[in-house]
Amino acid sequence: MRYFSPVVKPCSVRAFIFAVALALAAPLDAASAQSAPAPTPSADTAGAVMVPGFWDPKRRPERPDVTRLPVQIRFVTTEDYPPFSFRGEDGRPTGFNVDIARAICTELAIRCTLEILPFEQLVEALDSGKADAAIAGIAISAASRERTDFSDRYFRSPARFVARRGDPAQKVTPDALASKSVGVVADTAHEAYLRDFFNKIAIRRFPDAEAARAALQKGDIDLLFGDGVQLALWLNGTASAGCCVFVGGPFTESLYFGEGMGIAVKRGNDALRQSLNYALAQLWEEGVYTDLYLRWFPISVY
Known part of the structure; x- marks a missing residue:
């Protein structure tokens, strides 16, 4: 938006x-x-x-x-x-x-x-x-x-989590993701949401969406959290090389998104x-x- x-x-x-x-x-x-x-x-x-x-x-x-x-x-x-x-x-x-x-x-x-x-x-x-x-x-x-x-x-446009294709299926809840590393673009509403509701995860901050996506593709992080529309475009495009899929969600809290x-x-x-x-x-x-x-x-x- x-x-x-x-x-x-x-x-x-x-x-x-x-x-x-x-x-x-x-x-x-x-x-x-x-x-x-x-x-x-x-x-x-x-x-x-x-x-x-x-x-x-x-x-x-x-x-x-x-x-x-x-x-x-x-x-x-x-x-x-x-x-x-x-x-x-x-x-x-x-x-x-x-x-x-x-x-x-x-x-x-x-x-x-x-x-x-x-x-x-x-x-x-x-x-x-x-x-x-x-x-x-x-x-x-x-x-x-x-x-x-x-x-x-x-x-x-909701917020969504993305994981690498083929990773073990997992529930997307604060407790289930407690041991996971999640990438997010720094200083965004998505980061604020993670800190307020998924405060047990290891948050990895990135300067932009491209860097966060690259980290997910390389396996440097377990999941990525961001804008659903932009993530859908990436998943459907050639840049993702079919690496990843949506998991959990969507998240539509008006206060954040x-x-x-x-x-x-x-x-x-x-x-x-x-x-x-x-x-x-x-x-x-x-x-x-x-x-x-x-x-x-x-x-x-x-």
Whole structure:
């Protein structure tokens, strides 16, 4: 997840704008996707991938009044946050966030555009009326709520443990890991969580994620603890060489790992916010969310 800095710094790289029509596309094919009924992680029957659900089936957002919506929704996102939003080989925006925005527009039957901006300019675009909604992995927090309103949460990155493939199966509890060495990036929420809840383990601090992963591959540590999304990308990529797998978890304590991601809108824009909530709930119920999740997270973060 991405957090806004209280000080807006100028972007050092020249940014350029790229707009693309999103809506009026054919509806996404969700016929082959499994839609779990509960707002807890569920298993896709084809690949045993755990798909998180954030929508309570007992809470049904009201269908939006289309007369209160704009003629189009102008989304803004970034290009530097794979797999959520980045440029594909053809130069066009792609990623989980882009697909979610497209699916929302299809669900609401409304035309949309998507514009690429530096992360620091997203809220300014909402406040100035240049954009209607920002879908860029923005973390929902007390600080960010002071600047924008948010849709319901549509994603949350948990913390996960990773072990070398083939190591003896073990329970991931404070007592079970008491004799283990666990790598973590220094001065992060993940380190703080380990010290508070797994204080019997031997914590090995590393300057960055790459160094921690290399230590796990070489067997210098028994396990690695970190962000589930980044670890899933590593496990699914060539850099890991198939060395390792998730064990235990997921860990989603909001105090340490945040409340999750939401779509930001200008403060007071309740009509759009409620419409986004309705569309997100429908995407989950219809299985579209599951379809998109499996596309971008073949190794589930849950």
